[in-house]
Amino acid sequence: MRPVLMFDYDGVIVDSLDYFLDSFLEACHEHGFHQMDSREAFLTIFDTNMYTGMVAAGIPEDQVYPVLISMGKKLEGRNRNGLFFPLMADTMNQLAQSCRVIVITSNLTPIVAESLHVNGVHCAEAVLGSDIEPSKVKKIRSVIGDANESPCYYIGDTVGDMVEGREGGAKTVAVAWGWHSAERLRTAAPDHMVHSPEELAALFRPIAALPPT
Numbered sequence: 001m002r003p004v005l006m007f008d009y010d011g012v013i014v015d016s017l018d019y020f021l022d023s024f025l026e027a028c029h030e031h032g033f034h035q036m037d038s039r040e041a042f043l044t045i046f047d048t049n050m051y052t053g054m055v056a057a058g059i060p061e062d063q064v065y066p067v068l069i070s071m072g073k074k075l076e077g078r079n080r081n082g083l084f085f086p087l088m089a090d091t092m093n094q095l096a097q098s099c100r101v102i103v104i105t106s107n108l109t110p111i112v113a114e115s116l117h118v119n120g121v122h123c124a125e126a127v128l129g130s131d132i133e134p135s136k137v138k139k140i141r142s143v144i145g146d147a148n149e150s151p152c153y154y155i156g157d158t159v160g161d162m163v164e165g166r167e168g169g170a171k172t173v174a175v176a177w178g179w180h181s182a183e184r185l186r187t188a189a190p191d192h193m194v195h196s197p198e199e200l201a202a203l204f205r206p207i208a209a210l211p212p213t
């Protein structure tokens with residue numbers, strides 16, 4: 001049984017915090033919201049699901065999507081070259097030789113699919129963005145439901161990812177090179193924590209080599 005590796009995108013595959021933060025704050029300002037004007041306030045949104053975090057920060061529920069649509073337009077116009085973390089393309093392609101690879105993200109499917117393609121990652125079976133379904137929990141559950149009891153992992157870089165991954169039924173892997181620090185991620189008690197793409201590859205080497213059960 002091939003393990004199923006579900007990857008978050010922002011902060012795991014691409015170094016997108018500054019690029020994302022600028023577009024998000026500009027979009028909030030456009031819609032009259034100024035309560036998240038710091039990096040820390042922004043990062044706090046990701047202690048939970050992004051949508052829940054925005055509402056908790058004082059953005060009315062019916063304004064969340066308009067803000068995100070504005071942000072998406074700004075992101076489309078920005079140069080995304082060079083955002084890939086070094087070694088992540090090679091690591092994902094290498095892992096795909098023994099594991100199934102799926103990307104589950106709050107970003108938009110076409111943006112992520114193009115980024116993977118341009119950077120030489122052709123191994124992802126699917127990219128499931130927030131335009132397909134905003135809840136990572138639902139997407140993770142759906143993948144696990146089709147996984148025929150293969151071991152399933154969610155690989156993320158925020159406390160919210162760990163919470164949603166666990167709620168969705170996956171084993172959680174925290175990467176310490178993303179938006180939330182290792183210290184912050186530890187508060188969510190992930191099943192595994194890795195500090196480099198090499199460590200990520202090493203984590204799954206023995207799991208992938210297990211005989212079918």
Ligand SMILES: [Mg+2]
Pocket residue numbers: 008009010011012156157158161178179
């Ligand atoms: Mg992330």
